[in-house]
Amino acid sequence: MTATVLQARGLTKRFAGVTALAGVDLDVHEGEILAVVGPNGSGKTTLFNVVSGFHSATAGTVTFRGAVISGKRADRINRLGLARTFQQAMAFPTFTVAENLELAQLAHRDDPARRRELLGLCGLAGVAEARAADLPYGLQRKLGVAVGLATGPALMLLDEPAAGLSDTDAEDLAELILALPGRGVSVACIDHNLPFLLPIAHRVVVLDAGRKIFDGEPLEARRSAAVVEAYLGGSDV
Ligand SMILES: Nc1ncnc2c1ncn2[C@@H]1O[C@H](COP(=O)(O)OP(=O)(O)O)[C@@H](O)[C@H]1O
Ligand SMILES: [Mg+2]
Structure with a gap:
């Protein structure tokens, strides 16, 4: 039986007039790479925002390494060992690569x-003294992951880390993510680039309109009629 590093139950988030998450249960197991996919607006980023404390949940609870973290501030949650990256590359642009890591530490x-x-x-390593803003885009995305890792997490939430990457850069990033569980870092990763994400994922969760419509193995996801209709239909995966 694998230990559960993160357990969310009944997570609901309403913005004025919009239910972004409607009672979502989510587990991330220790040593796992979990893929979180779904159409635009299905609630993926909101799920990460609520889990990491950037937004408060309207309802539901989140337990991280056995302790309830829902209601705690994002910086507190980070100190407990949960790091997240953002859809936009997030590093201090005028600081060097090494300085960005130093700040995170x-x-x-x-x-x-x-x-x-x-x-x-x-x-x-070869660009440690370069300003973050001067890095090629692929390395900026890697810097986002590195800054998260510099906080010493047990769980990393990655929000579309491969967005805008070339195939080669995406493969490179996949290799880095694959190395994380062996270093004690479990991963939950959102991405639309399924050829990047599904081969490295142990399990996949599919969201649609704020609800979880699938939770299982990547191969099964491709065979699920509900998933194909919501999301995978027409895409070549
Ligand atoms: N801060 C916010 N204020 C109002 N509505 C929001 C906010 N963040 C997200 N939403 C809405 O919640 C829904 C889910 O958004 P999001 O979690 O960003 O989806 P995804 O990441 O899957 O594309 C969308 O309808 C979006 O417009
Ligand atoms: Mg998003």
Whole structure:
């Protein structure tokens, strides 16, 4: 029986007039790479926002490593070991790559050795002194992941990390994500690039209009009529 690192139950989020999430249950198991997919507006980012404390839930509870985290502030949740990246590349543009990692570590423990290790793991060692804004786009996305990892998480939530990447850059990023469970980091990853995401995922959750319509193995997802109708129809995966 695998341990559960994150457990969300009945998560609901309403904005004025819009129910973005309607009673979603979500588990992430230790050592797992979970894919979260669904059409635009289906509630994927809202799910990550609520889990990570950036938005408060209208209803429902989130348990992380056995402790209830719903209602806690985002920075508190991060300190407990939950990191997330954003759809837009999020690093301080005028700071160098190394400075961005240093800043992320400041909230925790300054550790140059760990920073060098992260730069290597994320393929950023050669550009450590470059300004974040000057990096090619593929490396900016990797920097987003590196900044998250610099906070020492047990769980990373990645929001469309492969958006806008070339096939080669996406493959590179897939390799990095695949290395995370072996380093004690479980992953939940949103992406529309299914050829990137499904091969590295152990399990896939599909959202549609704020509801979870599928939770199972990637191969099964492709065979599910509901999933195909909501999302996969017509795409070549
Ligand atoms: N801050 C917000 N204020 C109002 N509505 C929002 C907000 N964030 C998201 N929504 C709405 O919630 C729904 C889900 O959005 P989102 O979680 O961003 O979807 P996805 O990431 O799957 O594309 C959409 O209808 C969106 O317009
Ligand atoms: Mg989104």
